[in-house]
């Protein structure tokens with residue numbers, strides 16, 4: 003590498019990567035500085051901040067806000083940010099930061115590992131090196147680096163519990179890959195950047211529920227969610243967005259929610275490809291009642307976009323409009339027919 007070293011900010015939040023054994027099982031304990039020691043010399047100037055020490059199953063909207071605010075307030079003077087984070091909920095954090103930091107002006111790269119960095123066979127060093135390379139790439143955005151691949155944060159999903167190739171980029175190829183030629187970034191896959199500059203939009207409304215349909219689900223479940231104060235519901239429906247309406251009428255139940263001012267987003271239980279509720283009667287009936295189609299968004303992106311949109315004070319009508327558009331690459335907008 004020639005010229006000045008790139009300046010990278012490392013924000014450590016915990017996760018397996020930083021974990022060690024305890025009587026109660028693995029739990030995070032290593033600091034960001036200790037993580038770096040395992041890597042040896044790096045061709046970057048790295049500044050470390052320990053902002054959390056949590057297993058990511060304990061990371062919730064309050065921590066998302068802390069992480070987003072940390073990136074926003076500390077990023078000045080850096081070329082990129084690496085965030086070490088547990089893998090279990092990394093896709094949620096990467097998705098929500100995408101919405102909370104629109105116009106992000108530097109690379110922000112999440113990474114973690116399946117084995118603690120202190121384990122002799124750990125995948126952590128490789129993942130960290132990929133994350134640092136992406137953070138030094140100059141490509142702004144929120145990303146996940148894992149198994150020598152870089153995924154757009156709002157397209158990442160954890161698909162394996164123990165294999166090192168734990169993440170997949172759903173409905174969009176990885177935006178960068180490491181090979182013998184180095185880190186190759188596929189710029190054509192990156193969302194086009196607006197030149198408005200980075201803003202912090204960190205208000206969230208976590209009164210959102212996610213329901214995965216099972217055949218025969220009692221429609222009363224949805225009225226109960228409204229009674230509990232839910233302002234938004236994401237439904238993982240069948241196939242391309244189907245819901246049963248015979249015997250147990252989910253369509254009327256959703257109509258009740260919509261009429262009560264709840265924003266109802268319908269995605270698919272299928273991981274890949276897009277839902278299209280207009281194809282079948284079992285989808286179209288719900289569409290006619292005002293539910294919002296989730297298209298080919300991941301569940302993680304749909305849930306966090308909904309929490310974020312509600313947090314911004316948007317009405318169900320405005321949310322419907324937001325879900326018809328790709329804000330940061332989270333949605334493939336179907337060409338008009």
Ligand code: ASP
Nearest residue numbers: 017018057058088089090
């Ligand atoms: N339970 C861990 C976490 O999400 C798993 C991991 O990091 O791989 O924090």
